[in-house]
Amino acid sequence: MAEHSPRCPSCATTLRVTIGTIQKLLGLSPKVKCPTCGRTTDARAAQNMGDAYGRWCEHFAIDLQKHADGLPMLSDLEMRKGLGTRITDEDIKIFPTFEGLSNYCLRFYRIALVERAHGRDAQIELAHILESGHAIIMVINGRASAESGQAHRNLLVARVGKHQYVVYQPPGDDPRIKEAIAVKHYGSKALNGG
Numbered sequence: 646m647a648e649h650s651p652r653c654p655s656c657a658t659t660l661r662v663t664i665g666t667i668q669k670l671l672g673l674s675p676k677v678k679c680p681t682c683g684r685t686t687d688a689r690a691a692q693n694m695g696d697a698y699g700r701w702c703e704h705f706a707i708d709l710q711k712h713a714d715g716l717p718m719l720s721d722l723e724m725r726k727g728l729g730t731r732i733t734d735e736d737i738k739i740f741p742t743f744e745g746l747s748n749y750c751l752r753f754y755r756i757a758l759v760e761r762a763h764g765r766d767a768q769i770e771l772a773h774i775l776e777s778g779h780a781i782i783m784v785i786n787g788r789a790s791a792e793s794g795q796a797h798r799n800l801l802v803a804r805v806g807k808h809q810y811v812v813y814q815p816p817g818d819d820p821r822i823k824e825a826i827a828v829k830h831y832g833s834k835a836l837n838g839g
């Protein structure tokens with residue numbers, strides 16, 4: 646039994662694939678057309694994609710949960726200060742559940758996840774912005790491969806309730822994102838030249 650649904654290798658849309666008994670006996674892999682991008686793939690390739698994409702999504706969701714759990718609950722003022730002093734209500738998205746946050750992030754980083762499923766050089770990194778040594782904001786830095794032509798995509802996440810999260814997409818390069826990732830890899834001493 647397949648654990649993950651088959652997906653389009655190009656755009657990761659879930660595909661409905663039915664393999665008849667005769668086809669199965671003959672070892673044939675039927676062709677399926679993707680309703681989203683219109684590309685045709687065969688059932689086996691779609692299942693391989695579904696499995697690889699599913700694994701990367703799970704990996705990302707687990708990392709997201711781990712980092713979300715490490716966030717303190719911020720007041721409205723602390724959240725605004727943490728995400729960027731000039732943010733307005735239109736700039737932020739509020740999620741009343743972790744699942745809502747997770748689904749949004751999976752959609753937001755779909756291109757990078759598709760590329761990872763194909764073994765390309767794409768990456769999604771999570772880290773915390775620290776204040777006096779304590780995590781206050783989660784940073785997500787997604788990098789698609791060079792050939793995709795897509796720029797880095799960053800998200801900042803604050804926790805405002807037990808399961809409530811606020812997401813903000815900073816317009817430019819927030820220097821705190823690079824710093825948070827550098828601290829994660831090399832420790833805070835790297836920044837102090839120690």
Ligand SMILES: [Zn+2]
Binds near residue numbers: 654658680681682684
């Ligand atoms: Zn497709």
